[in-house]
Amino acid sequence: xxxxxxxxxxxxxxxxxxxxxxxxxxxxxxxxxxxxxxxxxxxxxxxxxxxxxxxxxxxxxxxxxxxxxxxxxxxxxxxxxxxxxxxxxxxxxxxxxxxxxxxxxxxxxxxxxxxxxxxxxxxxxxxxxxxxxxxxxxxxxxxxxxxxxxxxxxxxxxxxxxxxxxxxxxxxxxxxxxxxxxxxxxxxxxxxxxxxxxxxxxxxxxxxxxxxxxxxxxxxxxxxxx
Amino acid sequence: xxxxxxxxxxxxxxxxxxxxxxxxxxxxxxxxxxxxxxxxxxxxxxxxxxxxxxxxxxxxxxxxxxxxxxxxxxxxxxxxxxxxxxxxxxxxxxxxxxxxxxxxxxxxxxxxxxxxxxxxxxxxxxxxxxxxxxxxxxxxxxxxxxxxxxxxxxxxxxxxxxxxxxxxxxxxxxxxxxxxxxxxxxxxxxxxxxxxxxxxxxxxxxxxxxxxxxxxxxxxxxxxxxxxxxxxxxxxxxxxxxxxxxxxxxxxxxxxxxxxxxxxxxxxxxxxxxxxxxxxxxxxxxxxxxxxxxxxxxxxxxxxxxxxxxxxxxxxxxxxxxxxxxxxxxxxxxxxxxxxxxxxxxxx
Numbered sequence: 208x209x210x211x212x213x214x215x216x217x218x219x220x221x222x223x224x225x226x227x228x229x230x231x232x233x234x235x236x237x238x239x240x241x242x243x244x245x246x247x248x249x250x251x252x253x254x255x256x257x258x259x260x261x262x263x264x265x266x267x268x269x270x271x272x273x274x275x276x277x278x279x280x281x282x283x284x285x286x287x288x289x290x291x292x293x294x295x296x297x298x299x300x301x302x303x304x305x306x307x308x309x310x311x312x313x314x315x316x317x318x319x320x321x322x323x324x325x326x327x328x329x330x331x332x333x334x335x336x337x338x339x340x341x342x343x344x345x346x347x348x349x350x351x352x353x354x355x356x357x358x359x360x361x362x363x364x365x366x367x368x369x370x371x372x373x374x375x376x377x378x379x380x381x382x383x384x385x386x387x388x389x390x391x392x393x394x395x396x397x398x399x400x401x402x403x404x405x406x407x408x409x410x411x412x413x414x415x416x417x418x419x420x421x422x423x424x425x426x427x428x429x430x431x432x433x
Numbered sequence: 434x435x436x437x438x439x440x441x442x443x444x445x446x447x448x449x450x451x452x453x454x455x456x457x458x459x460x461x462x463x464x465x466x467x468x469x470x471x472x473x474x475x476x477x478x479x480x481x482x483x484x485x486x487x488x489x490x491x492x493x494x495x496x497x498x499x500x501x502x503x504x505x506x507x508x509x510x511x512x513x514x515x516x517x518x519x520x521x522x523x524x525x526x527x528x529x530x531x532x533x534x535x536x537x538x539x540x541x542x543x544x545x546x547x548x549x550x551x552x553x554x555x556x557x558x559x560x561x562x563x564x565x566x567x568x569x570x571x572x573x574x575x576x577x578x579x580x581x582x583x584x585x586x587x588x589x590x591x592x593x594x595x596x597x598x599x600x601x602x603x604x605x606x607x608x609x610x611x612x613x614x615x616x617x618x619x620x621x622x623x624x625x626x627x628x629x630x631x632x633x634x635x636x637x638x639x640x641x642x643x644x645x646x647x648x649x650x651x652x653x654x655x656x657x658x659x660x661x662x663x664x665x666x667x668x669x670x671x672x673x674x675x676x677x678x679x680x681x682x683x684x685x686x687x688x689x690x691x692x693x694x695x696x697x698x699x700x701x702x703x704x705x706x707x708x709x710x711x712x713x714x715x716x717x718x719x720x721x722x723x724x725x726x727x728x729x730x731x732x733x734x735x736x737x738x739x740x741x742x743x744x745x746x747x748x749x750x751x752x753x754x755x756x757x758x759x760x761x762x763x764x765x766x767x768x769x770x771x772x773x774x775x776x777x778x779x780x781x
Contacts, residue, residue: 343515343589346507
């Protein structure tokens with residue numbers, strides 16, 4: 208068994224500890240940056256939805272500011288964000304390198320994307336439902352939690368899926384600030400040292416990861432569609 | 434009692450001010466089923482949204498039981514809204530919640546325990562006759578069933594007023610009828626005041642006791658249903674009444690010079706409108722027997738509105754010229770409007 212594995216992917220077996228470490232780093236970045244971006248994006252997406260013209264808490268300045276900032280960060284290529292945000296990382300996390308240093312740029316890169324996804328998901332809510340809830344005496348907060356979010360669980364699950372997968376793509380670039388992770392692992396060994404088996408195993412792991420996320424998102428969406 | 438005083442609602446439509454509702458004053462008494470009828474764009478939906486301030490009027494007062502609700506704080510307004518139920522054309526049920534979940538929606542923070550809410554939901558669903566659908570999702574229901582759920586939900590906080598915004602417009606005629614019957618029953622059993630927005634005169638005719646006719650953001654006519662039906666003043670009211678009556682077909686046939694509407698020499702065609710006549714009186718038979726005329730009824734439409742009969746007949750008279758005149762005079766004497774459409778008595 209071991210021999211067969213060594214024959215198929217000698218380099219992977221040789222750098223097995225690095226490989227495990229890379230997966231851990233990717234998972235760490237995904238969970239931390241994803242978790243923070245989820246909360247921020249959800250809040251910002253909700254704020255955009257309710258403050259937009261015709262929204263239940265219409266507020267032009269607030270909408271305009273969040274709208275503009277979101278667009279601004281969405282248009283900056285992630286690799287530039289990664290280096291440009293180094294001072295911010297240092298201020299918040301105490302370091303601009305390793306996994307800790309990558310979290311801040313990952314959050315900045317992912318949140319605007321997820322914010323737009325949330326906004327789009329909530330925009331699908333039938334305005335009639337909002338009107339009905341208000342006519343029943345619901346407060347704006349209740350309209351957000353009991354109608355907008357509750358009725359959009361399926362769409363939000365799909366938004367989270369897309370965002371999580373795109374975040375996985377971003378973590379591959381985080382190697383540029385020494386954050387490690389699977390992307391970095393594949394570049395350093397697979398590309399730089401021409402160890403093709405390492406590139407392949409990385410791709411396989413990522414495909415599996417994406418499939419799991421996709422399946423989970425689809426399952427939650429389906430469970431919440433009636 | 435709902436009093437609307439000088440309600441104005443303006444919208445800004447790309448720089449142009451549009452008066453959706455223009456100085457409307459109405460009084461709706463407790464226990465009324467009050468119809469507000471108008472063509473689309475007449476401002477009736479905008480007006481009804483002023484009653485629970487889903488859309489705040491630009492100016493004017495909305496006084497419910499002596500309280501001006503435009504002056505309430507946000508919190509007070511939310512409490513006031515719980516006593517004003519509302520149902521919609523497209524039902525607006527929450528798709529992610531079951532029927533029971535939808536009906537329980539407005540009962541959150543009502544101070545009722547879980548068991549009490551459950552019992553109340555059951556009672557409400559039984560009242561609208563879909564007690565067996567508790568665990569179904571809205572997507573599994575028909576339009577009529579969805580509207581019943583919506584009605585149960587609207588009644589959850591025991592409101593004194595129920596606003597119906599085109600509540601039957603998305604339903605087929607039979608279902609419309611059953612929903613209207615339900616509303617009528619709830620009005621009788623609960624004493625709830627119902628405001629019905631519609632563009633269908635049939636709806637008004639079937640359940641309302643009072644009606645306001647709207648056109649271009651204004652109320653052009655209002656009053657007791659029977660009075661509006663029998664003595665319509667505004668042209669649009671007449672148009673609405675005609676739209677519900679078979680007699681409008683007669684008009685079309687006349688215009689098209691259909692063979693049924695052609696008369697022979699010596700004959701006369703007339704429209705007889707019964708305004709609040711006691712139809713138990715056999716006036717047509719009386720005329721025929723007493724004046725020895727023949728009456729060929731081409732169109733007829735007699736209906737019960739409120740508790741009286743109204744309607745009309747288009748008939749071709751033949752017989753002695755004098756007798757026909759006397760028969761027409763007789764009709765006039767028993768409160769029937771006679772309108773001669775064609776007179777060929779002097780044609781040879």
